[in-house]
Amino acid sequence: MTKTVRITAILASLLTSGSLFFSTVAYAAEPIGQPADEAAAQKLLPKVRDPIWTELAKCGVGYDEKNGIYSIRLTPEVEALGGKTITVRGFILPMDGSDRTRHFLVTRNTPVCMFCPPGQPNEVIEVYASQAVPWTDKIATVTGKFSLINNGEQALFFKIENAAVKQ
Numbered sequence: 001m002t003k004t005v006r007i008t009a010i011l012a013s014l015l016t017s018g019s020l021f022f023s024t025v026a027y028a029a030e031p032i033g034q035p036a037d038e039a040a041a042q043k044l045l046p047k048v049r050d051p052i053w054t055e056l057a058k059c060g061v062g063y064d065e066k067n068g069i070y071s072i073r074l075t076p077e078v079e080a081l082g083g084k085t086i087t088v089r090g091f092i093l094p095m096d097g098s099d100r101t102r103h104f105l106v107t108r109n110t111p112v113c114m115f116c117p118p119g120q121p122n123e124v125i126e127v128y129a130s131q132a133v134p135w136t137d138k139i140a141t142v143t144g145k146f147s148l149i150n151n152g153e154q155a156l157f158f159k160i161e162n163a164a165v166k167q
Contacts, residue, residue: 042118045110048139052088053108055081056158059122070121072157074148086160087143088125091118092135100132106142106160125158133165141166 060073090106106125109118126149127142144163149156 042109047110048089048091048108050089050108052086053090053123056122057120059157061121072122072150079148081146082148084146085144086146087141088160089139089141090125091137092133092140094135100134102129102132103127104129106140121157124156125160126156127160127163129163129165133167136167138167
């Protein structure tokens with residue numbers, strides 16, 4: 001419960017404080033969105049190998065320094081996934097303070113920082129599960145309807161709804 005509450009509180013703080021937003025800008029050739037020391041630590045930890053993450057990672061991520069917001073340039077392959085049922089493996093980060101949750105983020109990277117989702121913005125998917133699932137630090141499999149979003153207030157580009165989760 002302590003890990004869940006701590007992670008949830010931090011994510012909620014980031015999302016409501018306006019620290020993360022998205023917009024159309026120039027796209028970086030290098031990864032952005034994570035401090036260099038966290039990115040270095042991230043490389044030493046397990047990363048989920050899944051074809052969906054490989055495709056999402058091909059989307060260009062941009063950062064507008066003047067406004068402090070992120071944006072994404074979708075590939076045709078990722079655009080084609082919109083509205084389809086997909087299955088992806090990843091780590092669960094709850095969006096509420098309970099031990100069991102229906103609303104969470106799934107990410108390809110092992111979390112290394114309690115203050116932000118791990119990795120790049122194109123390595124995180126918002127999930128609404130059909131049933132509450134227990135939080136775990138193990139890799140989970142998520143299946144559901146994939147959609148493309150660009151919600152600056154939520155700082156997310158991808159969503160899975162009506163998800164079934166296997167842990």
